[in-house]
Every structure is written in structure tokens, then in C-alpha cells.
Amino acid sequence: MGTIQIENMSYKYDQMVDNLFDSLNLQIDESWKLGLIGRNGRGKTTLMKILLGQLPYQGKIVSNLNFYYYPQKVVNKNKSTTEVIKELTDLEEYDFWKIEVELEKLKVKNDILSQTFSTLSPGEQTKILLAILFIDDYGFQLIDEPTNHLDIDGRQVVADYLKSKQGFIVISHDKTFLNEVIDHVISINRQNVDIYKGNFDVWEREKNLQDQSQFDEKRQLKKDISRLHETAVKRENWSNQSEKQKNKTGLQKVNLDKGFITHKAAKMMKKAKTVSKRVDEEIEKKQSLLKNIEIEEPIQLNYHELNHPKTLIKVDNLELIHEDVRTPKTSFKVPVDQVVSLIGKNGIGKTTIFKQLLGIEQPFEQTGDILIAKGIKISYLAQEDQLVGNIRQLAQDKKIDPEMVFSNLRKLGFERNLFEQNIESMSQGQKRKVALAISLSQEANLYFWDEPLNYLDVITRQQIIEAIKKQHPTMLLIDHDKDLIDEISDQKIILEN
Numbered sequence: 001m002g003t004i005q006i007e008n009m010s011y012k013y014d015q016m017v018d019n020l021f022d023s024l025n026l027q028i029d030e031s032w033k034l035g036l037i038g039r040n041g042r043g044k045t046t047l048m049k050i051l052l053g054q055l056p057y058q059g060k061i062v063s064n065l066n067f068y069y070y071p072q073k074v075v076n077k078n079k080s081t082t083e084v085i086k087e088l089t090d091l092e093e094y095d096f097w098k099i100e101v102e103l104e105k106l107k108v109k110n111d112i113l114s115q116t117f118s119t120l121s122p123g124e125q126t127k128i129l130l131a132i133l134f135i136d137d138y139g140f141q142l143i144d145e146p147t148n149h150l151d152i153d154g155r156q157v158v159a160d161y162l163k164s165k166q167g168f169i170v171i172s173h174d175k176t177f178l179n180e181v182i183d184h185v186i187s188i189n190r191q192n193v194d195i196y197k198g199n200f201d202v203w204e205r206e207k208n209l210q211d212q213s214q215f216d217e218k219r220q221l222k223k224d225i226s227r228l229h230e231t232a233v234k235r236e237n238w239s240n241q242s243e244k245q246k247n248k249t250g251l252q253k254v255n256l257d258k259g260f261i262t263h264k265a266a267k268m269m270k271k272a273k274t275v276s277k278r279v280d281e282e283i284e285k286k287q288s289l290l291k292n293i294e295i296e297e298p299i300q301l302n303y304h305e306l307n308h309p310k311t312l313i314k315v316d317n318l319e320l321i322h323e324d325v326r327t328p329k330t331s332f333k334v335p336v337d338q339v340v341s342l343i344g345k346n347g348i349g350k351t352t353i354f355k356q357l358l359g360i361e362q363p364f365e366q367t368g369d370i371l372i373a374k375g376i377k378i379s380y381l382a383q384e385d386q387l388v389g390n391i392r393q394l395a396q397d398k399k400i401d402p403e404m405v406f407s408n409l410r411k412l413g414f415e416r417n418l419f420e421q422n423i424e425s426m427s428q429g430q431k432r433k434v435a436l437a438i439s440l441s442q443e444a445n446l447y448f449w450d451e452p453l454n455y456l457d458v459i460t461r462q463q464i465i466e467a468i469k470k471q472h473p474t475m476l477l478i479d480h481d482k483d484l485i486d487e488i489s490d491q492k493i494i495l496e497n
């Protein structure tokens with residue numbers, strides 16, 4: 001069985017002070033189904049790009065596999081799907097059966113091959129791009145967050161598909177998905193990188209045990225350290241004193257004494273040095289372990305509850321129609337302090353309904369009624385935001401105190417040195433956190449959150465769930481994450497044709 005060997009690999013981006021990876025050593029079996037996890041910005045995507053040979057790392061990576069990356073860049077989405085596949089694979093028409101075999105496993109109908117790529121639903125686009133990765137039998141797939149934008153059924157299909165494959169690394173923050181798919185975990189921690197055998201739950205259990213024992217150790221360690229320090233100081237004093245004694249008496253006394261003291265002092269000095277070295281090593285070892293504990297601080301929405309009116313949104317028999325797209329007829333109310341979730345398959349029209357409620361211009365014809373309370377403050381977290389520039393400017397443009405945004409970003413695990421970085425060169429999750437921190441900081445009576453959890457790491461997801469459970473804001477929500485929906489929704493509005 002072949003392996004991928006990463007030896008002494010180091011890498012940092014130009015503007016970084018510290019290495020992102022520092023003398024990393026990993027050995028990966030080519031048959032493993034690996035989940036690559038770690039908080040946003042730890043370097044998951046970067047590690048994949050390094051394996052692909054796209055970044056100038058130091059050290060050695062040994063492997064004879066062909067690496068393939070998802071998501072590929074589709075240069076022109078306005079071509080037929082067949083054309084897009086040809087461009088990405090160099091596949092000849094007579095070899096298209098290979099793609100068709102994979103598409104069948106992904107439950108995608110062949111007739112979408114002739115459709116324009118941009119008109120496919122996000123779920124279908126994901127599946128096409130995934131199928132492409134698996135036509136080479138000697139391939140090792142590097143799959144970067146395939147579940148974003150996939151609905152619940154889509155996630156299941158992709159999970160089943162990957163489960164049937166061998167030899168790949170998948171990045172995802174979706175626990176349910178990872179648990180079904182993977183048999184090994186690579187975890188990028190604060191201080192090091194680990195490999196575990198097992199799925200996400202196994203990793204989480206071991207990590208929790210480790211964290212707990214480290215907390216316990218911390219208490220014991222403090223005691224040990226101070227005891228070791230005391231001993232070391234005592235010994236050092238003793239040997240120093242003996243040395244002084246030697247110098248004082250050296251001139252008059254016989255050599256025997258001097259020799260004896262010197263010998264004893266030297267021995268003690270040596271012992272003291274050994275102890276102090278041991279203390280230093282011990283402290284360093286334990287402290288680096290403690291630094292691997294992830295910190296989860298509570299976050300807060302800048303939510304202002306309204307006493308009046310009691311209902312902020314009323315939708316009656318709403319239907320939006322444009323060409324052959326038609327959203328299902330919908331009616332619902334959003335009362336104050338309730339979280340109302342819109343649930344439905346990819347492409348059913350959830351975001352379209354959001355935008356119509358927000359009064360964003362769209363080419364849709366509307367039937368039915370929308371009533372939104374007048375003069376209320378709304379905070380809108382869009383599904384995809386193309387944020388550019390720097391955070392301070394962005395906050396000021398939206399009339400939000402930048403310090404509040406920074407404070408929220410700190411709580412979301414953002415390193416301070418990122419505050420001045422251009423948003424364009426941030427990781428996917430870091431970009432999402434900027435958008436989220438702005439929405440958290442904005443004064444609001446009502447939230448429109450469209451897939452807030454996309455790209456966010458597990459800890460951030462938990463922070464969001466807990467904040468919403470605690471504050472109970474008025475919110476209209478779209479998401480495909482079952483944990484989130486089940487934990488925080490007061491009402492679920494199911495959209496189906």
C-alpha cells in the first residue's frame with residue numbers, strides 16, 4: 001500500500017510573520033478516507049494547495065499519486081456542462097461514459113450534460129465537479145468543503161458517494177457528514193497537527209479527554225513547577241555559597257578542603273542545572289499542550305427587542321414568477337422573539353423570497369402579499385457576500401463602530417494581526433466571520449440570515465447556536481444544517497412544489 005509522506009514541511013505566506021506550518025511530519029496511507037479539520041484559517045486549504053504543488057513549501061513531500069482538487073475553477077459558466085467537463089478534464093467525447101458512471105452514483109440525470117452549466121442548481125454543480133475528480137483510478141482527491149450549499153438530501157447523496165470511495169481528504173465542518181464518510185482525522189490544532197484513527201466523534205471524544213486531563217494536569221503542574229523551582233533555587237544558592245566559601249578560604253586553608261568544596265559545589269551545581277533544565281523542559285512541554293485547548297467565548301447579537309408590533313413580517317400566499325421559475329405558494333408570520341426557518345431543497349427559491357421581502361430588486365413577478373413592520377432595523381447576512389477592502393472601512397461604511405466588529409471577531413477566534421489584512425486574501429471562513437461579525441454588531445430588531453453556518457468551523461457554529469438560544473432574537477433563517485435548525489427554530493416553514 002502506498003503512502004503520502006510529508007517530511008519537515010514548512011510554509012508561510014509572504015506577509016506572515018510566523019510559519020503556518022512548521023516542520024510538519026505526516027504519513028498518510030493512500031487508502032484512508034481522511035477528514036481534515038481545524039478552525040477557520042488554520043491552513044486546511046493551504047495544505048491542499050501544498051499537496052497540489054501550487055505553493056513553494058520547504059521540506060519534502062513524497063508520493064506517486066495524482067492529486068485532484070475540488071472546487072475547480074470554472075472559467076466560463078455560460079457554456080454547456082459537457083464543454084465545462086471537457087475543459088476541466090481533457091476528456092474526449094468517447095470517454096464520457098466514465099463521467100456518466102460517476103453521475104449515476106451521484107443520482108444526477110445525464111440530460112443535464114447538455115444544459116448550460118450556470119443554470120444548474122448549486123447542488124448539481126457540486127456533483128458534476130465531484131464526479132470529474134473520480135475518473136482517474138490513480139487519483140487522490142482533495143475535496144475542500146463540498147457540503148456548503150448542499151441541501152439535506154444532497155449531503156446524504158454525496159456522503160454515500162464518498163463512503164464508497166477510498167483514498168481522499170475531505171475538508172468539512174459538518175459533523176454528521178464527516179461521521180458518515182471518514183475513517184481517519186487530520187486535525188490542525190493551535191500548536192500542532194495530529195492524525196487519529198476513527199471518525200469525527202472518535203476524534204472529539206479523544207480531544208475532550210485530552211483537554212480535560214490537560215486542565216487537571218495544569219493544576220498539578222502549577223504545584224510541581226513551583227516545587228521544582230524551589231528545589232532548583234535552593235540547590236543553586238547552596239552551590240554558589242560553597243563556591244564563595246572556597247574562594248574565601250582558598251588562600252589560608254590546605255588544598256584538600258578547597259578541593260573537597262569545589263567538588264561538592266560542582267556536583268551540586270550540576271544537579272541544580274539538571275533540575276532547572278528539567279523544569280524548563282517540563283514547563284515548555286506542558287504549556288504547549290495547554291495551548292492546544294480551543295477557546296469558546298460567548299458571543300452576543302446587538303438585538304433590540306420591540307414591544308410593538310407583535311408581528312414583524314406577514315406573508316400571504318406569496319408566489320414569485322420569472323420565466324420557468326416559480327416559488328411555491330407560501331404564507332407565514334414572524335412574531336417578535338421567534339426564529340422562523342425556511343426549509344426546502346436547493347433551488348426552490350428561499351433566497352429569492354428573502355430578497356423580495358427585503359425589497360431588493362429582482363426580475364420576479366409577485367402575487368400575494370408581503371407586510372413588514374415599518375421603521376424597524378434589519379440586519380441581513382447574505383448567502384454569499386463579495387466583501388473587499390479592509391474591515392475598518394467596511395464597518396464605517398455601514399455606520400458600525402469598528403471596535404465592536406473587532407471585539408466580535410476576537411470572540412470568533414480571529415487573530416488580532418488579521419484585522420488589517422485585506423479581506424480578499426482571507427480564508428473562506430475568515431471572510432464569513434467578517435460578514436457575521438458585522439451582522440452581530442449592527443443594531444437590529446430583525447435578522448435575515450441566509451445560510452449563516454457556511455464555511456464556519458465547529459466552535460463558531462456552537463457559539464452562534466448558543467447566542468441565539470440565549471437571546472431569542474426575531475429572525476428569519478435559511479440553513480441546511482440539521483443541528484442548527486432543530487436547536488433554534490420556533491417555526492419551520494417547509495417549501496415544496
Ligand SMILES: Nc1ncnc2c1ncn2[C@@H]1O[C@H](COP(=O)(O)OP(=O)(O)OP(=O)(O)O)[C@@H](O)[C@H]1O
Pocket residue numbers: 013014015020038039040041042043044045046047425426427428429430455457
Ligand atoms: N493568498 C494569501 N495571502 C496571504 N494570506 C493568506 C492567503 N491565503 C490564505 N492566507 C492566510 O493563511 C491562513 C490559512 O488560510 P487557509 O485558507 O488555508 O485556511 P483554512 O484552514 O482553509 O480556513 P477556512 O476554514 O476558513 O477555509 C489564514 O490566516 C489566511 O488569512
Ligand SMILES: [Mg+2]
Pocket residue numbers: 044045046144427428429
Ligand atoms: Mg479553507
